[in-house]
Amino acid sequence: VPTIYRTLPISLPLGLLLAGQALFAGSHAAIGSPENLKIDPVSPRQGQTMVLHLTLPADATPPVVQFQKKTYKFHAQGTKAGDMMKYRALVAVPVVLPAGNYSLGVGEETRNITVTNAGFPVQKIHLSKDKDNFISSPGEEEAVQKARECDSEKQLWDGTFRVPCKARITTRFGLRRMVNGRLLADYFHTGIDYGGGLGAPVYATQGGRVILAHNGWRLHGNIVALDHGQGVVSFYLHLSKILVKPGELVAPGQMIGKVGSTGRATGPHLHFSLYVNGEATDPSDWFIRHV
Numbered sequence: 001v002p003t004i005y006r007t008l009p010i011s012l013p014l015g016l017l018l019a020g021q022a023l024f025a026g027s028h029a030a031i032g033s034p035e036n037l038k039i040d041p042v043s044p045r046q047g048q049t050m051v052l053h054l055t056l057p058a059d060a061t062p063p064v065v066q067f068q069k070k071t072y073k074f075h076a077q078g079t080k081a082g083d084m085m086k087y088r089a090l091v092a093v094p095v096v097l098p099a100g101n102y103s104l105g106v107g108e109e110t111r112n113i114t115v116t117n118a119g120f121p122v123q124k125i126h127l128s129k130d131k132d133n134f135i136s137s138p139g140e141e142e143a144v145q146k147a148r149e150c151d152s153e154k155q156l157w158d159g160t161f162r163v164p165c166k167a168r169i170t171t172r173f174g175l176r177r178m179v180n181g182r183l184l185a186d187y188f189h190t191g192i193d194y195g196g197g198l199g200a201p202v203y204a205t206q207g208g209r210v211i212l213a214h215n216g217w218r219l220h221g222n223i224v225a226l227d228h229g230q231g232v233v234s235f236y237l238h239l240s241k242i243l244v245k246p247g248e249l250v251a252p253g254q255m256i257g258k259v260g261s262t263g264r265a266t267g268p269h270l271h272f273s274l275y276v277n278g279e280a281t282d283p284s285d286w287f288i289r290h291v
């Protein structure tokens with residue numbers, strides 16, 4: 001797929017140039033040469049996180065990224081090197097987005113990306129109507145949604161993310177469900193389940209700040225959420241015990257709780273999720289990839 005680059009012609013009428021500047025004032029900087037923007041990977045799988053690297057003159061304002069009607073921010077990486085500044089944006093491809101070609105907007109430019117089929121398995125289950133109960137506690141969904149959308153400036157992680165539990169994986173990320181013969185269009189397994197024994201240690205996947213440490217919710221049970229900064233948040237569900245407090249800074253690998261079966265769980269397990277700018281992403285990719 002050829003990438004198209006356009007630079008403003010010097011002969012552009014001044015009026016048009018000014019109109020363009022006004023339109024993008026404060027939010028746009030020309031990306032310039034092709035090597036200034038790197039999208040990794042340009043052919044992501046469903047549920048994978050795309051990492052956008054951008055290098056700009058230090059005095060420029062980074063553009064906004066647009067993908068599937070959502071906007072994403074570039075965050076500065078480290079300090080400026082000479083006259084240039086490095087930025088990074090994280091875009092998680094939704095699991096339910098069909099495979100195919102899509103455009104990604106970066107400022108006024110557009111790049112083509114190809115989403116590939118991740119081949120998530122479909123689990124066929126039969127349920128009686130009264131059995132499948134998703135009734136949450138008052139304020140539960142709102143608090144969890146708010147934590148998912150956390151976007152603080154400071155990066156609190158360094159390097160790859162760690163596996164949060166030593167127990168074996170019982171359900172992988174992305175599993176779809178067919179209930180009574182019908183595929184649930186919006187449902188997918190938003191994390192990884194570790195079938196640990198009751199009381200097995202649960203570790204912080206990376207450095208972060210505790211933004212949620214709540215006991216007794218009907219669906220999530222006892223839950224911890226860690227804000228790793230720049231739109232990356234991890235969740236630990238169904239704990240039997242929480243060992244951290246809201247606002248606390250935790251170190252990578254620190255024990256933050258114990259495996260349990262609180263909330264909507266059929267047995268002791270850890271449900272671990274990683275959200276990137278409000279979208280559930282496959283954590284296993286973050287275990288091996290240095291973002």
Ligand SMILES: [Zn+2]
Pocket residue numbers: 171189191192193270271272
């Ligand atoms: Zn789960």
